[in-house]
Amino acid sequence: MKHLPRVRLAEVAALAGVDVSTVSRIINGDPNQVARPETRQRIYDAVVELGYRPNVVARSLRRSTTDMYGLVIPDFSNPIYAQIIMGAETRAMALGKHLFTSSSVDLGSEGYLELLGTGRIDGLLVSGETADVHEKLDKTRAPWLFLNRTSPHRPRYVVLDDVGAARIAVGHLLQLGHERIAHISGPPGADTARRRKAGYLAAMQAAGRRPTKQDVIPSDYTNAGGANALRQLAGSRRQFTAVFVASVASAIGVLWCAQHLGLRIPEDLSVIAIHDLPLASFLVPPLTTVRMPIAELGKRGVEILVSQPAGAVVEEIVSAPMELVVRASTGPVSKLR
Amino acid sequence: MKHLPRVRLAEVAALAGVDVSTVSRIINGDPNQVARPETRQRIYDAVVELGYRPNVVARSLRRSTTDMYGLVIPDFSNPIYAQIIMGAETRAMALGKHLFTSSSVDLGSEGYLELLGTGRIDGLLVSGETADVHEKLDKTRAPWLFLNRTSPHRPRYVVLDDVGAARIAVGHLLQLGHERIAHISGPPGADTARRRKAGYLAAMQAAGRRPTKQDVIPSDYTNAGGANALRQLAGSRRQFTAVFVASVASAIGVLWCAQHLGLRIPEDLSVIAIHDLPLASFLVPPLTTVRMPIAELGKRGVEILVSQPAGAVVEEIVSAPMELVVRASTGPVSKLR
DNA sequence: CTGAAAGCGCTTACAG
């Protein structure tokens, strides 16, 4: 026994003394339906008395739409996604849709593809650096959109201005007088990492610097990755006075490793990272960040997915403002070095 | 245009030259169906050639089951939930089910109730300290289960051994020689907070201590809450040498505030918290924790929800082992004080 | 063992 017997439309209609089609139209607010107020009331009463709730599966079969959308993320433990999800959920709710989130990792490498093209959901937001699945996604014939990543294969994505955010971060360090600015970048395969690195290089070149390969330490978006990267940086010949870190997660590892190595922040090394989180204020020292409109990203993703047909061309950079949040991890370049 | 026309069962049957019922039975692995190998092959070929994928909405209507389950959490930004979700998703996948997560905040205070009792999902895991919704949940007649919280109203929950975890934490501090051990507890309304506090009180009493109200500082599961609580503690007359913090989130605020106040950890104050996270290793100093089987909690929740009928009595404490993870934030009581 | 038929619970053109 899974479910107790449920009340159906027919029972409501019988109790109210009208046809099922009338009840259906009233419930769905059909403007052509202008039943007498008393009839209308009888129907409402019957609905309440029986505790009727429409079977949305039957409705979905008939309308061939479920009003449900999916969001696939690589990993729930990355706090950035929390804000993307919240933005997406809020917008979906406002549009009368349901948004569900799953992680691609645990659905199996590409198991989330099973969600699309079987009528289960009306569309899917695909976030994170999944392998090149655009062909398989297309084969489902259902609407989908890359979120927070571009794609060379399909013009179907919405992203943040990661290039611009990197420029802001590097600009802040330059303004503080730093000359030797390293970049701890994200995983080489990650599209966000690529764009943040591009922004770093552009900002450095615009300031007349010529960053070399040694100035960029590839890492990943984890605490341990950041710690390893700083260790590598500290062992190099070049003397850096500042580092632009591609993610808060890595920056946490950087702060930890700096403490470990006896490097004072910001006296010996200024640290700035992309994305702001409540946690950033409570790090030791509090972390300077570039706040990006993450919730807005989720919101736009839903808006586009809901409104655009399956094959539409979407190449959007969310335009909501970014903000430099200066905390204690950055300071003027030390005269001592 | 939302969807391109989809391939239906009838088209597969036509191409394979058999009845739809035969295709259906083959696809679903009906053991009574023993078609000739060549017929069977023709059907498989037709499925592949047409790219047929069953319409799961039609299937759901017929079977009155969706194989989809929901998990509602209060807030995606709490990293504990990441592990609950991963455990739940993994188990669901292994059982051939889909698990989707939504946050209750953004579905509206009780908007997630709309998910149940409309046939959309087969059952719901309700996590976090939502208001007393047991009556409304029951009214949906669908299976549901509280996750990580008990309920005085319905014997339908699976939780972790928070009392035992608190005993382990306090036991560790006692063993280090601490006499004055404060407790920064969770929000008063939270069931986990209640049980962790109960464990603290029990462990203290068992050791011959008589903790008073002043020894317990109510807080919430946030960085800021922990910082405020330590500030309060530092301002009190009593001299504490150790604090048992109900959550890692609060403990991060405690570490930050200690630094701010010039308190050395662990020399001046030992700090231990419930739940382990990768982040704990990268705090300054690294945080001693009690690791709990969080993923297992999600796993058991799914197992029970999938297997038990709607009204079943479930009062389970997940029995997987807990582990004290000693890092640098705890140490022997200082002789100086 | 397999085909024909009924039916899951709705929605919505179509008549009246």
Added chain:
DNA sequence: CTGAAAGCGCTTACAG
């Protein structure tokens, strides 16, 4: 304006 009927795409007892 409202009722009767068809039909969304499957699954599965029921006959043969």
